Amino acid sequence: MHALSLPTWMIHVSSVLEWMVAMWFIWQFATVTQRPVWRWLAIGMFPALVSAMAACTWHLFDNAPTLAWLVTLQAAMTVVGNGTLCLAAWWIWRQEQQSAES
Amino acid sequence: MLDKNTLFAMSLFPYLGFLWFMTRTKTTPRLALIGFYALLVFVAVTIPAGLYAKVGLGEELANVDWLHGSAEAFLTLSNIFVVLGFRQAVVQGRAGAERGGDRSPSPSPAE
Numbered sequence: 001m002h003a004l005s006l007p008t009w010m011i012h013v014s015s016v017l018e019w020m021v022a023m024w025f026i027w028q029f030a031t032v033t034q035r036p037v038w039r040w041l042a043i044g045m046f047p048a049l050v051s052a053m054a055a056c057t058w059h060l061f062d063n064a065p066t067l068a069w070l071v072t073l074q075a076a077m078t079v080v081g082n083g084t085l086c087l088a089a090w091w092i093w094r095q096e097q098q099s100a101e102s
Numbered sequence: 103m104l105d106k107n108t109l110f111a112m113s114l115f116p117y118l119g120f121l122w123f124m125t126r127t128k129t130t131p132r133l134a135l136i137g138f139y140a141l142l143v144f145v146a147v148t149i150p151a152g153l154y155a156k157v158g159l160g161e162e163l164a165n166v167d168w169l170h171g172s173a174e175a176f177l178t179l180s181n182i183f184v185v186l187g188f189r190q191a192v193v194q195g196r197a198g199a200e201r202g203g204d205r206s207p208s209p210s211p212a213e
Contacts, residue, residue, distance in 0.1 A: 008171035011178050018181035025188035032195035035129065063164045075109035082116040089123035096127055
C-alpha cells in the first residue's frame with residue numbers, strides 16, 4: 001500500500017467519507033423539508049461508492065498492473081453512477097414541477 | 103471492449119444531465135449545487151494531469167504521487183461543498199420547523 005503517500009491516502013479517504021456524509025445529509029434534507037423524493041438522490045449516489053472502492057482497492061495493492069480490471073470496473077461504475085445521479089435529478093425536478101402546478 | 107478512458111469520457115454526459123436538472127430544481131441548496139459543479143474542475147484538472155503523467159513521465163497518473171494527490175484534492179474540495187450545502191439546508195429546515203412556521207408545506211408527492 002505504498003504506491004500512495006499518507007497525504008494522498010488521506011485525500012482519498014476523505015473524499016469517500018464526505019460522499020457518505022453527503023448521502024446522509026441528503027436523506028435528512030428529504031425528511032426535514034418534507035420532500036421524500038430527494039431520497040432518490042441519496043440512493044442514486046450509491047454506485048459512485050462502489051466505483052470509489054474499486055479505485056481504493058487497486059491503490060491498496062500498489063496499482064498492480066494485473067489488477068487493471070479494477071480501474072475498468074471503477075470507470076464502468078462511474079458511468080452507471082452518473083446515470084443514476086441523472087435519473088434521480090430528473091425525477092426530483094419532475095416531481096417539483098408537478099407540485100408547483102397543483 | 104470499452105477501455106477506461108472511453109468509459110470515463112462517456113460518464114461526463116449523464117453528469118451534465120444531472121447538473122442540468124439539479125440547476126433547474128428550485129429547492130437544490132445553492133452551496134451543494136456549487137459543489138456539484140466544482141466536480142467539473144476535478145475532471146478538467148485530471149485530464150491534463152493524466153496526459154502529463156503518461157506522455158511526460160511515461161507513468162500512470164496513480165503512480166505519480168504528488169500529481170495524483172493534487173488532482174484528487176479537487177474531488178475532496180467538491181465533496182466538501184456538497185456536504186456543507188446539504189448540512190446547512192438541514193440545519194435551516196430544522197430551525198424553521200422549530201419556529202412553528204414550516205416554510206415548505208409541500209404535499210408529499212406520491213412516489
